[in-house]
Amino acid sequence: MATVKDFRNNVRPNWCPGCGDFSVQAAIQRALANLGLEPEQVAVVSGIGCSGRISGYINTYGFHGVHGRALPAAQGLKLANRDLTVIAAGGDGDGFGIGLGHFIHAVRRNLDITYIVMDNQIYGLTKGQTSPTSAHGFKAKTTPNGNIEHAVGPVQVALAAGIGFVAQGFSSEINQLTRLVEEAIRYKGFALVNVFSPCVTFNKVNTYDWFKQHIVNLEEDPAYDPTDRVRAMQKVLETGGLCIGLIYKEERPSYEELIPGFKPEPIAWQNLELDPAVFEECVREFA
Amino acid sequence: MIRGVTHRMLEELSWKVGGQQGEGIDSTGETFATALNRRGYYVYGYRHFSSRIKGGHTNYKVRVSTKRRLASADYLDILIAFDQESIDFNIKELRPGGVVIADEKFHPALPEGAGAVLYTVPFTQLAETAGSSIMKNMVALGASVYVLDLPVDIFAGVIHDTFARKGQKVVDQNMEAIRQGYNYMKEHGDNRAKLQLKPAAGSGQHLFMMGNDAIGLGALTAGCRVMAAYPITPASDIMEYLIKKMPKVGGVVVQTEDEIAAINMIIGAAYGGARAMTATSGPGLSLMMEAIGLAGMTETPVVIVDTQRGGPSTGLPTKHEQSDLYAVLFGNHGEIPKIVLAPSTAEECFYETVRAFNLAEQYQCPVIVITDLALSLAKQTVEPLRLEAVQIDRGKLVREVDPSHLNGQLFKRYAFTEDGISPRVIPGVKGGIHHVTGVEHNEVGRPDESAANRARMMHKRLKKLEGVELEGSLSFNGPEDYETLIVGFGSSRGPIEEAVERLNSEGRRVAHAHIKVLAPFPTKTLSTYTEKAHNVVVVENNATGQLSKIMKFFGISVPTRSVTKFDGNPFLPGELYQELKGLV
């Protein structure tokens, strides 16, 4: 059985020392090992950004696509091979800026994949521009006088779009994050884990300390019920989105389970030759 | 105007039905066309398109011939009119001695001086006698075949196939409506205009399909099991067809949120080991460009269908054009190997789609199949399609890796090889782990932006198609000693073939080269034909002469002249003949 070590490769991430993304990488590797998966059974599909590099830093199959489109690629991969554990990953710009449309539709579609966002409230790779999750008033290169737009709330959007599994984690809480990732992978359907993953180089506001001061850990509230969508939304709004833990979970069939005629055997391994009887039947319609 | 009895024996016939959108004009045209196709005629059916769904004039024009014809006729022999607008709008097409059969209900009248014969038939009333006024279209079909001296039972099979699921009574009523129309003409019609079609030469085994049908069936036959697309005219039928068929083969069609999602989704699916495709038109193609580059860079085999319509922007969304050539060839940033196939008939749509999937996996690159609205949507007679001719070749796909060969290294998905094509393993395979990225990368797929690696990798990818001319890159027809060579691509094959036939019958020496592979461009093959010509004329449906410029770009050195049309309609054969006559 594979151990955490088997999910490591010899590539040194080109992230800045202290970047929150290291913890996310480690949490994913631990979660995969804890789940008893083998490296070849997993594919990490990522977008573009500092965070997007993550697919190259985990010893599984890895696909690093274009900016903002990790989710469509991950969904296509899952359709081709439903036996694979597919993890999509990227930054807040990737997922909630350029890729926001895909996010909402991936939620609606509900394929059995896990989406991990490294939300640092800034564009890291392009060196410090305002992101769609940057707060109102936030100062960065593209908003020198303060952000006059309002932040998108990823969890609010997810809940509003009808998501079946949503959790938030924090890079400093790696054990909790590992558990959340594990649970998200185990969940049969589209699961979002939004991670507060500080950018130590460009975001001087939303630092580790800042998060520690502002975050509410739902696991410390025994009364919190993650199966109540209304309560979940209320909690997220109350905390300004700054809560961690499992926020909402609801069991329901995934997209693959609902596709008419879809087979248990992955498409990737099926014989592609068309049954002559089916061909005949198709042709006859045009006679 | 009564002109006495006209008995004409026709090699071919042009028939049209016109009325308001939503009145069942298409199904009337299709029933007529299918019946004659089954009788062994060569049929070409072209719908007058408009983006309005209900209301407004629409018509369906059917050409019936004893030999293959791939274009609408310039003229009309029979016009079925459900309203006065249909007469006024189409009367100019009627050739002398033509027949108008119109519903009595709207008191039809021919414009002053029209040299046609008008038959007024109580379509609606006769349909009511047969069971319901909605069958007035059937009455019109009965009246049509009376004029053509064909029996009503040529419709029996089609009517049965169309209505059997609604019960025998509906079948009988429809046949009765057809008979009503026929008998009415027999009793009330004089023999002022009796047209007679020469007997059909075909076997009746032919199919009748549009290019989009053939692409859908081709994809299914080629093993495409993931299709992702966003609706757009004139591509949507391909998605809709596959939605109906995929459950039979365990595949899936996803209607995505946009074309960017569609192309990225099929890239993911193809990376995962499925044969995957998308289909779109100009606006969607523009949105896909970044990811087409990704497919090229990551050497992921995907098939993209571009059904061209009038551009730019929303342009002429339901009209015909061939103006995406630059976009498919040069639209993406950076430099990638790419294959572009341009079928010209529905039959070719089937086989070229199959070939597209094979080429995509053999060369591990994106393949674009480019059609145009007329090819995608016009229905035509197709020779029986042969499953035996379809072979699935997945290129250098490996499904098993001996891990002892790896020495602890990743799988060399981008190994440098003689032909530039590397073994391709799919996720899930033990020992196959490697990285895939749109960033410049090394043999195991890890980012590597060093100058030396960059040069080698660019060379490796581009080498795959360097100097390659694919089989059947163009077709040639014409006399040995031709003076003029006409060059075209896509659906203009039909009008060009006819114009050339006419010119040659008048003693001109004209040949026709039709390009079927636009990338890699068949410079060598084409130049053997252009070099021999005194005169090269390029025929295309765009304003700037894209094909002729591309020919030059790719090294066709002889001067060319262009005949272009970009008003949203395909060339009519007679119109093209007139234009070419002045040039040859």
Ligand SMILES: Cc1ncc(C[n+]2csc(CCOP(=O)(O)OP(=O)(O)O)c2C)c(N)n1
């Ligand atoms: C289509 C496109 N537009 C712009 C870019 C440039 N770009 C690369 S990453 C990025 C944003 C990165 O921010 P985020 O997604 O938050 O990831 P981070 O770097 O912070 O991890 C941008 C704008 C691109 N690669 N592609």
Ligand code: SF4
């Ligand atoms: S720039 Fe920010 S997000 Fe990027 S690696 Fe450095 S710390 Fe991480």
